[in-house]
Amino acid sequence: MVKRGDVYLCESHGIEKPCVVVSPDEMAETMPYILIAPITTAERRLPFRLGVKLRGKQAQIAPDMIHAVPKSDLITRIGSLPEALQNDLNSVLKEMFCYASTGK
Numbered sequence: 032m033v034k035r036g037d038v039y040l041c042e043s044h045g046i047e048k049p050c051v052v053v054s055p056d057e058m059a060e061t062m063p064y065i066l067i068a069p070i071t072t073a074e075r076r077l078p079f080r081l082g083v084k085l086r087g088k089q090a091q092i093a094p095d096m097i098h099a100v101p102k103s104d105l106i107t108r109i110g111s112l113p114e115a116l117q118n119d120l121n122s123v124l125k126e127m128f129c130y131a132s133t134g135k
Contacts, residue, residue, distance in 0.1 A: 033059040036117040038109045047106060049085055064099045068092050079123045094123050106129055
């Protein structure tokens with residue numbers, strides 16, 4: 032079963048790329064698609080990017096590039112984020128999607 036915080040190789044346009052699942056577990060369990068954040072080795076100094084070491088290389092989780100993919104695009108589970116990094120990612124997502132109560 033796919034869970035939030037799992038790291039997978041995901042097929043994107045014929046290329047395998049790492050990603051982290053950001054969908055809530057309930058959504059990942061019941062829907063045919065999931066939300067992922069790509070993991071990239073192209074470093075950008077952005078405050079919401081999170082550093083991670085993946086397969087011996089420095090990389091960044093890119094929550095600014097979240098998108099939906101069919102579960103069938105997930106190829107291989109690599110592992111899961113450490114709890115502290117998952118908590119950091121959750122905090123970034125909360126900040127990114129926090130809507131003001133002003134109705135805007």
